[in-house]
Amino acid sequence: MKKCVLIVMCCVLLLSMVGCSSSKAEDYPVYDENATVSNVAGGVVASNAAYELIWDETAYCVMLRDVQTGYIWSNIPYEYLQEGGLNSNVNSTVNITAVKQENLTWDSYRGYTDAVEGGKVSCEKVENGVRVTYYFESAQISVPVIYTLGANSLDVTLDAQNISEGDTYKILSVSVAPFLCSALNENEGSYVMVPSGSGSLIYATETVEGTRKYSGNVYGRDLSQAFVELTTEEEALRLPVFGVKNGDNGMLCVMKDGAESATVNVEAGNARTGYTTIYPTYYIRGYDELPTTATNKDILGGGDYYSVASSMRTSVNPTLSYFPLKGEDADYNGMAKCYRQYLESTGGLTKTPSGTNYGLTILGGAQITDSIMGFPRKATVAATTFTQAQSILSSLLENTTIQPTVRLVGFGDRGVNPGSIAGGFSFASIFGKDAERAALEAYCADKGISLFSDFDLVRFSRSGNGFSATSDVAQSASLRKANCYPIGTPQREKKLKYAYKLLSRNQLIPASKKLLSAADKANLSGVSFMSLGHLAYSDFADPAYAVKGNMQTDVSAVIKSFLDGNHAVAGGPNAYSAAASSVVFDVPTDNGGHFLFDEEIPFYELVFSGTKPIFGESINLAGDMNRALLKTLAYGANLSFSVLYEYDTDLTESDMLYVGMGANKLYSCTFSANEKLINSTLEKYGALYEKINNASMVRYTALSDSVTETVFDNGVTLYVNHSSTAADSPVGELAAYEVRY
């Protein structure tokens, strides 16, 4: 017995020690203190018919000169450079944040004060441009950035793989060209464009409130990231772009590679620099936010929580293209046109004929807590069966000839809540038999209705179908299993009872293959990827997936495989999903209302309208349905509604869970209560949608505080009065809430 105990204890200790060994040590370039610096003679380093790329060997900056107009964009604002300004912020073309290894605190370093002033910048000529390495001596980190001239753009690549580090600091993030997209505060009508939700403008004005700072994650926050508290859920930046209008000129920046790991930052109305600027910060490492304990609090700076960065770095070299805009195109309408052309030219934007339809999300059911013989259990309540879904459709078709594009959401094993991956790759039996589902498919095919069945390939809470909720789970930056929690209202506490996991990124493609085969077997005409189109997350088990790496590549590949397999795909609003899918649901029709946003614009719709059906957020879920309806019309998006057949008050529990996508507020989805709204809306605006069918929105202008003008490429101009009082417009007085075209 004694021996047995001894052997068991030895095994446990041995295994524990194995667990404590350092994992997958990464070999990253080591900082060379004695690296020699070189420089390239100033002047034109690359040119084409439209632009010249100029290197300034004294200020260590690049300039893009428009050959035709002579206008110069520079990563140190040109007029500022001419005046010989010496603000360390403006003169810094690259800034970094590094993690001090001693106490895990974050320190920021500016390119000008920490590299340029000490002459620690090295420049070498590369094809069509220059490669500049910034040596941040105090942090012992070097950052190489490559500036090249594209056909009509300045391309900037952050050579993240060759960032070198010493022992004291590890690189966390790099802010690239902070003043390349900037506008002088005194230039009237200048602004920066942030693609938050539908899109926003922040004006370049100095105000009594001082500098206004904004930062937003591209494609939303990293879902795998651990956090102590999430007091607010900000609207995600759905498109990897940003822009600036500076007087009569403009610039659009497209984040080509590595956009997933970026944040877009704005500093508006900075009186000290005189500029309003927008720029990206790329996270080279991810991080988790953890609570401090009594033992480590003092060491970690004394705060209530601390951040621990991943040892793993991103495997992607972020690349940006800056497109100068001029004349009429030097505004947000021109930026949208430029981005759409970029998507078309790179083949990333598929086109689908629109048809004058509207989106209808039919919600299947949700998870509730129930008890069987007094033993608590998680159960699924069916709010709509397949037969009921069919009756909803036939009832709608009785009153209108406009066909809906239907998305079935929450018909898996846990309804709208995470259950098995992809809902178990099938439909739960409580929603009806297979024959009933097949009958629904046949009914839709017969009536020419596009039907999409939604599958969650990202979130799951139960093992099954070969995917384990223990081992096939994405890892966060601190190599923990990425446990996600819905956030409660109103105290925003984590709902521990409803914890779910994220599928490990290397299982995403295998899961999609399995789903494809299930979709083939079930003869599904269309599939929908709501979560895949909304959410982006990391998996630090593999460098390829660190800091949300390659999310765009993976999702595009999944969607393509379904399209190739003759299944239409309904995507979510993230750019890569929207661009590749046949139709897009949950298109943002507001910007989230951040304090700093001065104006809301339909930038998203300007990019995608006319290329495929884009369905806005469900009208019947909006706080103010009338306002939401008018905005959807003015923004050129297709109308959308969410319904379920029968509401059970037990579903309140599911509603309390923050889902973050278009599947909550079940209480306002009862079909019988919404049927009249749907019919009357379609009757009123069906003719308008017939007129703008397949037309692209080319210009959107807010004419006054209540009237907007939307111009489509087929010549239709739409005027909407959003206010409760009559208002003047170029086509005469518009009555309250009137829409005229």
Next chain:
Amino acid sequence: MKKIISALCVAILLFASSGIAASADSFTHKDEPNSSTTQALSRELYEATRTISAVELGLEDSLEEVSDLHCAANGDVYILLGNSSKVVVLNPDYTFKEILAVHDADDMEIDFSGAQGVYVDTNGDVYISDTGNSRILVTDSTGLFKESWELPDSPLIPDGFQYQPVKFLKDKDGYAYIISLGCYYGALAYSPEGEFMGFFGANRVTATALNTLSYLFDMITSNDTKKEASAKVLPYSFIDMALDADGYLTVCSGKTEMWSNGKGQIRKISSGGSNILLKRQSDGSTAAADSLNFLEFSVPNKAGKNRVQDLIAIDVSADDYIFALDRVYGLVYVYDNTCNRLGTFGGGIGAGTEIGEFVAPSAMALHGTSVLVADAKAEQITVFEQTEFGALYFQAQSLTLRGDYVESQLLWEQVVEQDASCQLAYRGLANAAYSNKDYEAALAYAKKGLDYPTYDLAWQVLIKEFIARYFIWFFAGAVLLIVGIAVLLVRLSKRSEPLIKNDKVKALLAVPAHPFRAFEDIKYKKRGSLLIALIIVLLFFFSKALEATSTGFLFCQNSAQTYNVVFTMAQTIGLVLLWSIVNWLMCSLFSGKGTLKEIIIVTAYSLLPLVIYTFVYVGLSHILPLSGGALMGGIQTVLLIYTFYLLAVGMMTVHEYTFPKFLTTGVVTLICMILAICIGFIVVILLQQFWNFLYSIFMEIVFR
């Protein structure tokens, strides 16, 4: 040039802000059958439609540190910037009107830095609570100084009273009230002539058993050093006040507890100074608002700090709805005058970034149907406008509160169409259906809305109708039953053989009627059966589980979502076994003669009346109206006492104890049971920690 740019900015931002609309968290509380409440999302009553900033108003200073907001009768909005000694006046459409130049007759500017309240009476006179200078500054509508209200010279003012006025208001009869910072005597009341009348409506210290014991202990063990070090428990001071439609003063207190959100944060004070705010509870009873928690029931702990809520502002709408602003979560709570929560909106928890959320909310005022909330850190005022749904909801509830149930029906139906989870709507519909004599519908709606009184009323009518319709059958049935029983009894008495032959069953049935004899038979004639005892214990468990899950709607006190049969198992089977084992162990030290088997048998047999009652109760709960609950409750109490009596007799018999000895061993047994439970918990916790240790080792291995 600068002016042009500035004007342009203002124009741009004015123009731009109108397009913004966002809805922050919107939720309410849902009553549960077990008298608790759960949070539930609800359709938006209010939507943040715009923000007002200094830039928009063209001010040189930002709206940092807005101390107070007040909406005058003419619709003008007064913004008090206490730190910079300014009152900014807005037109009713929120455009800039003027900065009130507070000056004296010689046109000298009067400083009121640190002021915390502003109020405008119906004549347009402005009252500034100049906290730092311990006075109320009274000016006319142009800002010309009229008078100053200092600390009154009155014997009613206690010695050492710190006069720091923070809020002022006047009722329609001209009586004025002042809240002084930290004053726990209530509001200072003034007559229309400006004479100090005394303190009005003080909060009370809540006496709990714990603090009474603590007080008694302190009295016994007190000494001078201890007296110096001890803190006096004082009532909480008012933070803000408003007048309701009838002219009653409605006040709020801020943070009242260290570890919980406390109770009675909102009060409505009668002219006699007592709280007249009452809560009509879902079971029809009325509770004083002093015992009601108006805020959230849980206090999350973040990084070792309890997020206790703190009401900082209150206002009452013309139709008598109470709006209160919580500083900690940035939430605005809306209550009607019977303490029904209509909704809550806002949010941000000190770090809001989106319109409708807050960083540091500092003041709130109602402006018509809109709600204005100032945020000192975000340097802006958010305007919440009532949504179409909100207007519908308030209108429907107002009609219901007035008793116009039928008129409210159509509105409630529209409310339910937009928010199918709305309990108040179902209650409104239940009332309407009852008024329309549609009792079946009233039952269905009342069940959905957890409206017990209306369900009860409708049920009583239906039961009466049922009995009236089938009275002849009931009568005939009753007669037949009585006759049948009589015949059975006569026949049984004529039988030579008894109906029940089994001695053990006979002993069981004899327990309720002849406990001494029956227990003696069990002890000395070995007529007790362990099998029967265990069956009774099992039946005890089943009856309690059935009571929890299958009681009729009117008597159901469990939510299916929270009920766990394991607890019932512990409370029945576990308790009987624990009692028996501990009693057996203890009594062996006290010369008890009973064996473990006998103790189990006696305990189980004693429960027989209770078990039968519970089954009967479950059945009757589906038939009886609420008033029958009192009768059932009375019967249950009697049976509980009788069960205790049976247990006492049984224990005395099997252990051969006298009554005092039974009492002594009973108390010792109870104490040991508590100890055993504590030890059990410790063992469970240890096992849990050990399991977590093993699990973390497993996870380490899995992840490497």
